[in-house]
Amino acid sequence: MLSNHNIITPIADxxxxxxxxxxxxxAHIISADEVKMLKHQLDPxxxxxxxxxxxxxxxxxRDFKLAYxxxxxxxxxxxxxxxxxPNYSCNFACSYCYQEGYNPVQKVVTNEVVDAFFxxxxxxxxxxxxxxxxxxxxxLLPGNHQRSMITHLLDKANEAKLKH
Numbered sequence: 001m002l003s004n005h006n007i008i009t010p011i012a013d014x015x016x017x018x019x020x021x022x023x024x025x026x027a028h029i030i031s032a033d034e035v036k037m038l039k040h041q042l043d044p045x046x047x048x049x050x051x052x053x054x055x056x057x058x059x060x061x062r063d064f065k066l067a068y069x070x071x072x073x074x075x076x077x078x079x080x081x082x083x084x085x086p087n088y089s090c091n092f093a094c095s096y097c098y099q100e101g102y103n104p105v106q107k108v109v110t111n112e113v114v115d116a117f118f119x120x121x122x123x124x125x126x127x128x129x130x131x132x133x134x135x136x137x138x139x140l141l142p143g144n145h146q147r148s149m150i151t152h153l154l155d156k157a158n159e160a161k162l163k164h
Contacts (some may be wrong), residue, residue, distance in 0.1 A: 001041070003055045005064075008035060023063055024052020079129040082121055084114075086149060090138040108145045111152045118156045132157055 005023040017035055020027040028051065030038075038048055048054040055063075086109040090097075121130065132153075134140075140150065 001055060001057055001060075002039065003053055003060060005060070006038075006053055019053060021052045023060070023067060024055075026051040026053065077128075079131060080125055082125070082130055082132050083135045084117060084132055084153065085136045086134070086139050086146070086153075088136050089141060090136075108143070109149050111149065114149065114153050114156055118160060122160065130162060132162055 003021055003023065005021045006019060007021070008017050008019045010017050011029065016029050016031055018027070019030050019035075019038075037043070038053055041054055043049055043054050052063075087107070134150070134153065140146075
């Protein structure tokens with residue numbers, strides 16, 4: 001059968017298509033003729049089956065369950081990405097910005113908020129590998145208070161031996 005996890009999409013300015021199957025971890029550029037063969041489950045060389053684009057329903061269900069269990073196990077031990085958003089203020093006007101509708105808060109985060117953030121992550125993520133992503137409209141806006149807050153955040157991250 002055709003795998004339920006196949007994603008096939010055209011490639012711009014090409015007659016070829018891109019196929020990806022996240023479950024089998026396969027990705028290839030294929031021709032329109034190969035797509036037709038795949039959809040008709042024709043696999044003369046066994047390549048589609050080998051790549052996971054054609055599969056047996058029971059095998060695909062087993063593979064999916066195993067992948068899910070592996071994901072759940074890794075989730076408990078993998079490195080955690082933590083986001084710190086001081087505000088959504090920004091001095092740019094990027095046409096592609098999806099945050100355009102946010103009302104920027106003019107207040108700057110205090111050191112007490114930064115300290116509370118680190119207290120929380122030190123308790124909730126103790127013993128876990130973690131790193132911080134500073135996010136927002138533009139977290140590196142100019143200004144002494146903003147610079148002081150970012151400096152304090154970096155000092156706390158260094159103190160906690162976190163990547164940033």
